[in-house]
Amino acid sequence: MSAIGAPLKRREDPKLLSGEAKYVDDIQVPGQLWMGMVRSPMAHAKIESIDTSEAEAHEGVHAVYTGPQLQEMGLWIAPLPCAWPVTDDMVNPPHYPLATDEVHHVGEIVAIVLADSRYGAVDAAELVIVDYEPLEAVASIAAARDGDTMAHSDLDSNKSFHWPLVPDPDALDAAFANATHTIEAEFVQQRLIPAAMEPRGVLAVPSPMGGDVTLYSATQVPHILKVMAAATTGIPESKIRVIAPSVGGGFGAKLNINPDEILAISLANKLGRAVRWTESRTEAAFSTHQGRGQLQKIELAADTDGKLLGCRVHVDADMGAYMMLITPGVPLLGSFLYTGVYDVPAFGFTCDGYFTNLTPTDAYRGAGRPEASYAIERAMDILAAEVGIGPDEIRRRNYLGGGDYFENLEVPSTLVFDSGHYGPNLDKALELAGYEELKAEQARRREAGDSKQLGIGLVTYVEICGLAPSRALGGLNYGAGGWEHATVRLLPTGKAEVVSGSTPHGQGHETTWSQIVGDKLGIPPEDVTVLHSDTAISPLGLDTYGSRSLAVGGVAIAAACDKVVEKAKQIAAHQMEASADDLQFEAGAFTVSGSPDKQMAIQEIAFGAFTAHDLPDGMEPNLQEQVTFDPPNFVFPFGTHVCTVEIDEDTGNVELLSYVAVDDCGTQINPMIVEGQLHGGIVQGVAQALWEEACYDEDGNLTNPSLMDYLVPSPTEVPSMVTDYTVTPSTSNPLGVKGAGEAGTISSAAAVMNAVVDALSPYGIRDMDMPATPQRVWRTINDAKNGGAA
């Protein structure tokens, strides 16, 4: 059996499950100093004065610093980076690790304490007295848009940028002018708190001699962090080593360059002492970036049959108080997906990015694509109702390629979809879900006036992943490339070692990579060691986000394996005295055509390459090859999800009865890991639909910063999911792989809300904001019963 496609158990799990895995917080260094952050309790205020004397006198305190003091110490040469200035005229106020004269969100750091214990640091931070002069806060996108108050006092507008993607404005206007049916809908993408299981943490350790600093960070992006830390602090890049030890989830929240990371590395470098910090759960809610935060308006134009003619979208996006690493790019990542899996002749998208006095937003699982998918998939249901056909039929009539197989198809948003085959995927999902039976049961309950009504939600999604072709990123003003690096070496003992630039934080890279190498080199996957997440071991890499690891990093590994086999073949030909053209490589051994008794195992050749006693003239010793793969195109996974909910009309409670997902992520390396990714992704989207929302009051205070109030669902709330697949290999890479890390989240919020609205449609309800809390559902039903449909 080939190692590719085998549901091998994750080799990572015994360590993770037994507590043997070491996270940043587990690493202890003698003489370390703990940072304690003094954070602004106000969303917007002038700092009048800071009195640090009492904190300085506290036992165990090494030093207390304010923003101006750190500026004077010359700890950094540039503000925290934003690597994605989406337009040339984007407004980007400087964002330093500490505020100096004005704070712009609750949780912004105004002073730090260095103490010899975590408790001491937190206690002393409480003793710092800060005198604020409160300023009016901009606590919502709507308030930012109104522009009566400025989120930054020295700016004259809250708008940071306007970004248009309107390939043919005349065609778009004509589409709406000629339409039989037009619909318009507005959706709110509420802010979400990422809440990875492991909070963020950093530890910077200076070398006593040589001036090097090692930064341990709970990050998804050690390579990007290394470059950015150098650019921000002025410490030479060659002096910085970044290690991401075991990292307990990220979901985008660890794809950033944070104040604490820059503080730790620059203070450790300055003081010659190890400096560390681990965020608490409530601290994370204020200080680590949040996800989503958009107001969307979508308009669809269709002909008599519901065939789409045009799609027009405008998004107002909440940047929060500052531009973080890719804050402004997140809504743009979604821009290309507002036409979903549909053949839409005319398309236009515009986005305005606004500053508010709230925690900055940035990437969160799906980053812009779940928002886009939500808008088009909710809008398609609204259009279906307008046309008078079913949600399945409206989709079928509009699929790209008519639902048949296609490859390398240019879509109106200017991208080229690698491959798709949407019709059979929909059929499979409807059959698995028992769609017709569900509809019959729904009709029966409606007829009977049952107080528990059924809702059926259908979504067909596509997403962009495998970020990314470097040229495409350049075209979007993104400040880095999208390649990935791999080194594969066959050791003298016949075991393989892989160095990967992809950085896992729970995905199972080690298992998957060992399967690829095992398959390619014909050796047991357990003989493959995977090295990663340390810039001293893996100096080249662009890390893990945007469902890119397999489609870029995995493909690089496969290509490096091919080069290893090619070199081994030259050695085998030399030693077997045969022509390389006559050699076959199968199951880890070379054989000569016509001489079945002659063969050499690749392990044997590896030893020969190491001793170098008998290599072809001019060949370098050792069996090691490297590849940097820059993909020619993105990959476009797709799928159909069917969600069934039961709504208790007496209480407004929404219960998930079933969830069926038929996904297509191309070739699968490890189906068990794919299934796990989908389970997690689906729950994260379901959570947005039913439970999660970062709630702010009008002064910009987060009112639910703890996990007692911010409701992350537990397994009890989620039904056993049914997952199945179709397989349509990608044309963007030789493995045919697409990506599954975000797929579940792309579709599931819309699937749930389509089901909720479907259940309530007899009341004339056509939309409801997320999350569909019991109170909101009950009140919406009540309002509808009392005459005013939503």
Add this chain to the structure above:
Amino acid sequence: MIPAAFEYMVADSADAAIAALAEHGDEAKLLAGGHSLIPLMRFRLAAPAMLVDIGRLDDLSYINDAGDHIAIGAMTKHHVLEASELLATEAPLLSHVAGEVGDPSVRHRGTLGGSLAHGDPASDLPAALLACGGSLVIKGPNGERVLDAPDFFTGFLETALADDEIVTEIRVPKAAGVGWSYQKFNRRAQDWAIVGAAVMLGSDPKVALVNMGSAPMRHGGVESALAGGGGADAASVAGDDVDPPEDLNADAEYRRHLARVLVGRGIAEATA
């Protein structure tokens, strides 16, 4: 999430705990299962200077048949209540409700006495005790006194306990065969109830509500209607004479509505 500094001592008997409380006054807090106190300390909403750990007083963990009532040691953990056959037979409402608190880890740490002494109107067990018609044995420097549950809960997170008193035992009248129900409504299984309703029928029906006022409460209006033969219609007044809190999950109007729905369901289930 980092508590302020505190002193810690282990009490090896109820009397030692009472002596420690008498010595430290309102600077001291008892630590039982810790599932109410520790979160408050981590948020620095509570900063007791002295924690008196009574978690090792195993002699206060028991469930005994005491003739006309069941006697339960204050340090009995929720999961023990949940699994007790004696309780399931003689006071099934309390046993059931203990299994509805939080999640398994909470139920393996939290204690009945600790939950009651916290006096949280959003907790399940105070309502269960009220509906059961239970009472609490309280011990202080001057000996023991017994209070009926309604006299124990005096306000928001306030009880009739003096600074130097501890709850040692909870008494629940035997109620085998009496119809009962507990209706808990929340958004996640592990959460506090948004609203809850505990119903105990019988000759003197009792209905207690969770999270419908500043303190754990019985609802006299519903009880009178039930006693007068009102049946499930008694639920229609469950939203009256209450002062529900407002939070992100529910405003007062919705809580009143939920109280009517849940009490109605409770009466129906208890009657079935």
